[in-house]
Structure formats: structure tokens, C-alpha cells
Amino acid sequence: MSTVTGVHRGGATDTREARPRRRLVARPAAWLVWGVVVFFFLNLLGVVGSVLVSSFGQRWFDTWLPDGFTSKWYGEAWNEFALFDVIVVTLQVSLLVVALSLLVGVPAAYVLARRNFPGKRLAYLVFLLPILMPPITYGIPLATVLYKFGLAGHLSGVVLANLVPSVPFVILTMTPFIEQIDPRIESAARMCGAGLRSVFLRVLAPLLLPGMLASAILVLVRTVGMFELTFLTAGPDSQTLVVALYYSMSAAGIRAQQSVDAMAIIYTTMMLVLLVISLRYVNPTQLVARVKEDPDA
Structure with a gap:
């Protein structure tokens, strides 16, 4: 021993x-x-x-x-580049993209999470392509089509172009949130006489609110920073802040460099504020954790 x-x-x-x-x-x-x-x-x-x-x-x-x-360069940049109008356009484009992406992406994510149909994996792959591919690869043919129908150069064209990667992003984000909800909750609500609209608005919507908020904030940050698609489809009155910053830098030879730097700091500050807000409501590991907890994932 x-x-x-x-x-x-x-x-x-x-x-x-x-x-x-x-x-x-x-x-x-x-x-x-x-x-x-x-x-x-x-x-x-x-x-x-x-x-x-x-x-x-x-x-x-x-x-x-x-x-x-x-601090005079900030005042000159604000007036010279019409930053108030640019920021208003940026907010309009971003909010419209967020609203339409949720309106289309949440029902599509529900169908993909709850229904089994032939070609489901192919549908997932199609939705992932705009996220995996560089925006410039499909942005040029997309802008050509939008110009052909007279949509590009206006606010509507910028919104439609940004919807192409935003809707799949919402679907990819919302699918784990929907999959973790027990389908028996919906069945119980239908047995109590609730219709499809009532089930979605009164049962699913409160449960999906954290996922919808996370998707909305992430799409908002992505849209504000999206340069390629906005640059290809924007007109003089539909430029977002990132596109206006690019034009100010390309014409830096006839403008004071300090005013361009001031505009860059304004853009960086705006993105940092959005990032802080998104991190306040969205945990970067939230989606990965939800997928791991899902037994069917």
C-alpha cells in the first residue's frame, strides 16, 4: 500500500x-x-x-x-457637404431597409424553420449567396437592371439594392430564434380557436421580439456601412453618408483636407454609436449559442 x-x-x-x-x-x-x-x-x-x-x-x-x-472644419464640412440632408437620407434608407427586411424575412424564416419541402437546402443556399458573395459581384448586374427600369438614381433603387443582402441576413438570424420555440405552443393556440394572424401577432411575435430586435439592429448597422450597392444605385439626392464621404475624398484636391477628415470623424462617430447600441442589445455569441442549444440544428 x-x-x-x-x-x-x-x-x-x-x-x-x-x-x-x-x-x-x-x-x-x-x-x-x-x-x-x-x-x-x-x-x-x-x-x-x-x-x-x-x-x-x-x-x-x-x-x-x-x-x-x-473646430471650424466641422462647420464647413456640415455646410459644404450638406451633411444634414445626407444623414436624413441615410436614416430613411436604413429604416426602410430594416422595415422591409423584417416584413419579408421573418415570414420566410418561419416557413424555412417549420416546413419541410423539396429543395429546402437549396433554398438555404440561395439565401446565403448574397451574404457570402462580395456585393460588387452581383451589384453591377443588379444596378443595370434597376437603371433599365428607372429605379436606380432614386431612393427606391437604393432601398431595393440593399434589400438583396439584408433579407437573407434576417432569415439567417431569425431561423434559430424560431426553431427554439416549441411548436406545441402554436398548436395549443390553434386548439383554443386562434387563427394564423392571431397566433403570429399574439403568440409568436412576443417570443420573437428579441430576435427581431437583434436582426433590425444588425441590418441597420450593415445598411449604413454598405458602400458598393449604394454607390452603384444612388443618385445626387439619394447618397448615404458613406457614399458622400467617398465623393468628398475623391475631390479632396479642391477641398481642404481638414474638412474631409472632419466628415470622416462624423461618419466614424455615427458608426460607433450604432455599434455601441447594437452591442447593448445583441450578444455577439447569442446566435451561435442558440444554434448549439437547438437539438435539431
């Missing part, structure tokens, strides 16, 4: 002694990874910081800091 105990104790001692060695071996790799991450964020912070400083600088040439600081 003493021999066996000694062996076990020796084994435990060896195990305890081996663990610090593994940590010592893993430390250089860990330090290397953290070094790369810190280097990346320092470069990103330097780029954003230089644009921020330039947007407040009076004159900045061949020095570490500008000669002086002023």
Missing part, C-alpha cells in the same frame, strides 16, 4: 512539476500573439488619431502636431 501510495504521490508530484513547464513553453507563443494584437491596435489607433487631430488642426505640415487647433 505504501508503495502504491508513493507511486501515486510521485505521479502527482510529477504532474504538478510538469504543468509549470508547459506554461513556460507556451509563454513565447502567447507573448507573440499579444504582441501582434497590440501592434495592430496601435497602428489602428494611430491612423484614427491622426485623422482626428487633422480634423481639428489649422495647418499641419512636416511637424508632429498642427500649428493650432480649431
Whole structure:
């Protein structure tokens, strides 16, 4: 017994002694990874910081800091680029895309989650294509069709173009939320005399509200940052903020660089606000966790 105990104790001692060695071996790799991450964020912070400083600088040439600081460039960018109208158009496009995407995507996600039909996997693949493919690949033929029918160049064309990736995104997001709801709840409501509309509005809608809110916020952020499709279909009166920023940068030679930097900071601030709001209501691991919890996934 003493021999066996000694062996076990020796084994435990060896195990305890081996663990610090593994940590010592893993430390250089860990330090290397953290070094790369810190280097990346320092470069990103330097780029954003230089644009921020330039947007407040009076004159900045061949020095570490500008000669002086002023906020006049924000006023000039607001007036020169008509940012109030651009932001209004951006909000109009984004809210319309969100509303129409939910109106089309939620029922489609319900059908895909509850019904089995021939070609269901093919339908999933078709819905995934606009998300997996770069927008420019289908944006050019889509814009050609919209221009042919006179829709491009207006607000309607921008909204229709942004619906192509947004509706599949809502379907992909909402399907796990619908699959986790027990179908017996709907059956019980129908047995009590509720129709399809009542079941959806009074039973499913309250249960799906977190998923609908998550989809709406994610689509909103995606639409505000969507450049390719909006650029290909927007007209002079239907430009969103990201497209207006591109035009201001392409014409930077005849404008003060500081006003362009001020516009870039306004756009970045708007995206950061949307990102903070989305992270307030949406957990980045929420969808993955829901899929793992679903026994049929």
C-alpha cells in the first residue's frame, strides 16, 4: 500500500512539476500573439488619431502636431457637404431597409424553420449567396437592371439594392430564434380557436421580439456601412453618408483636407454609436449559442 501510495504521490508530484513547464513553453507563443494584437491596435489607433487631430488642426505640415487647433472644419464640412440632408437620407434608407427586411424575412424564416419541402437546402443556399458573395459581384448586374427600369438614381433603387443582402441576413438570424420555440405552443393556440394572424401577432411575435430586435439592429448597422450597392444605385439626392464621404475624398484636391477628415470623424462617430447600441442589445455569441442549444440544428 505504501508503495502504491508513493507511486501515486510521485505521479502527482510529477504532474504538478510538469504543468509549470508547459506554461513556460507556451509563454513565447502567447507573448507573440499579444504582441501582434497590440501592434495592430496601435497602428489602428494611430491612423484614427491622426485623422482626428487633422480634423481639428489649422495647418499641419512636416511637424508632429498642427500649428493650432480649431473646430471650424466641422462647420464647413456640415455646410459644404450638406451633411444634414445626407444623414436624413441615410436614416430613411436604413429604416426602410430594416422595415422591409423584417416584413419579408421573418415570414420566410418561419416557413424555412417549420416546413419541410423539396429543395429546402437549396433554398438555404440561395439565401446565403448574397451574404457570402462580395456585393460588387452581383451589384453591377443588379444596378443595370434597376437603371433599365428607372429605379436606380432614386431612393427606391437604393432601398431595393440593399434589400438583396439584408433579407437573407434576417432569415439567417431569425431561423434559430424560431426553431427554439416549441411548436406545441402554436398548436395549443390553434386548439383554443386562434387563427394564423392571431397566433403570429399574439403568440409568436412576443417570443420573437428579441430576435427581431437583434436582426433590425444588425441590418441597420450593415445598411449604413454598405458602400458598393449604394454607390452603384444612388443618385445626387439619394447618397448615404458613406457614399458622400467617398465623393468628398475623391475631390479632396479642391477641398481642404481638414474638412474631409472632419466628415470622416462624423461618419466614424455615427458608426460607433450604432455599434455601441447594437452591442447593448445583441450578444455577439447569442446566435451561435442558440444554434448549439437547438437539438435539431
